[in-house]
Amino acid sequence: MSTTETLVAAAEAHGAHNYHPLPVVVATADGAWMTDVEGRRYLDLLAGYSALNFGHGNPRLLAAARAQLERVTLTSRAFHHDRFGAFCEQLAALCGMDMVLPMNTGAEAVETAVKTARKWGHLVKGVPDGRSKIVVAGNNFHGRTTTIISFSTDQEARADFGPYTPGFEIVPYGDLTAMRAAVTENTVAVLLEPVQGEAGVVVPPAGYLPAVRELTRERGVLFVADEIQSGLGRTGRTFACEHEGVVPDMYVLGKALGGGIVPVSAVVSSAEVLGVFRPGEHGSTFGGNPLACAVALEVIAMLRTGEYQERSADLGARLHRDLAELTGTGKVSAVRGRGLWAGVDVDPSVGTGREVSERMMGRGVLVKDTHGSTIRIAPPLTISREDLDWGIGELREVLGA
Structure with a gap:
């Protein structure tokens, strides 16, 4: 078995099954990116359900924590x-x-x-x-x-x-x-x-x-x-x-x-x-x-400073513009949200939300499903415009749109 398979098996055997995580095992993370135990990189479009609004390992926040730890x-x-x-x-x-x-x-x-x-x-x-x-x-x-x-x-x-x-x-x-x-x-x-x-x-x-x-x-x-x-x-x-x-x-x-x-x-x-x-x-x-x-x-x-709110508003407008284009393809029935936060209802013909999330994982992008057919997108507010565009482009490819 691979390192990923071994670690997932250990988690399944000894951890209570109160979650159903995607089979990716994160080892390190920086900004909007996470790297698994095999060295594969993934763009994080979930941000810990908004817990990571400022990205992984934000230098200002790490510095504040280190200073207080001492x-x-x-x-x-x-x-x-x-x-x-x-x-x-x-x-x-x-x-x-x-x-x-x-x-x-x-x-x-x-x-x-x-x-x-x-x-x-x-x-x-x-x-x-x-x-x-x-x-x-x-x-x-x-x-x-x-x-x-x-x-x-x-x-x-x-x-x-x-x-x-x-x-x-x-x-x-x-x-x-x-x-x-x-x-x-x-x-x-x-x-x-x-x-x-x-x-x-x-x-x-x-x-x-x-x-x-x-x-x-x-x-x-x-x-x-x-x-x-x-x-x-x-x-x-x-x-x-x-x-x-x-x-x-x-x-x-x-x-x-x-x-x-x-x-x-x-x-x-x-x-x-x-x-x-x-x-x-x-x-x-x-x-x-x-x-x-x-x-x-x-x-x-x-x-x-207002910097992060403004960034969320600006990139959010871009995100919703791109997602709105998917609703005319027959692959997405609805898109909702505000700022850098969106719920995408996937048409059943494409697959379940879980299946779409797994296909995205295979392309190096991490999202998560909810209520069967909805994909949640909530990247760190620090994500670059280029990374966001690439991640949504991968979603477009996965949906066949």
Whole structure:
């Protein structure tokens, strides 16, 4: 067996089968490129589901991590450390808000947002304890904890994991009438992805997010934007909500905040909302640790220049122009997305999304399928124009377009 086959076999034999990865074994990576254990190079058009917005091994981020590794990496929140205050202050400023509650993973941040909304609803809005409701959208993806899958409509993520956590109302994404009907006196929050990533990079109808924002204001409900995948430059703006001129009550952030080096997530909101917490009521041993804060501070500094947002917007326009041409070939039924982020629905005559991903891998380009027939494209924001053109050209060849 080859080295790749040996390593894949070991992973299959001893690793739980909670993922179905493509049979490529990455050994090194730089920028938008990854190299496997056999020395083959691949263009990365997935970027760790937006965790690698700034590319593999970004020199600025590596330098920040190395410098912090020499100083202190973990204190726990039992003590202050010299990076925490600056991280919270600067992330709050980037979001135009007051306070930050840092965690590690995206799912932890969503769980934190749920707890925050419930506590705020009880203490501030006056909803009786245990009666609060949070409205979410169908086909959402907010993580895979027991609570989060309780309001998922994806049976692959949900089935066989009951009993489920109550307190959630699911409405169709983009359906304002259903949203209005679902928001009651016991509703404490509406939790939405401004672009649904796992569902296939689904952009809501124009005007939907502003209407939800207005509805939540009218009814005294928190609008929580899960920007874990869509935020921090991916869509051509710092936050995807900005495309509709919307400012939520709470941002849920992750993935790119850790620069592809360490897991960093955060809930960012007003002092009124995050001020409901008291010591001991919520926390994380690693949340807001010195290494995470040092890397995230550099991410924030990079985003403040606007360079990466502009690059995503410019290259994204090129990406969507080229993908739109495929819809007239009979090989692609639809293309959606914003910035350097796209969902491509492949016609069944071409093959499944998995089959197309495997053919792309054979040509040295890495993408990933979702929901059977959709290919997700989300390259690092640092990708060159030439590499992007080449990767989409390979997709055109694979589709026979």
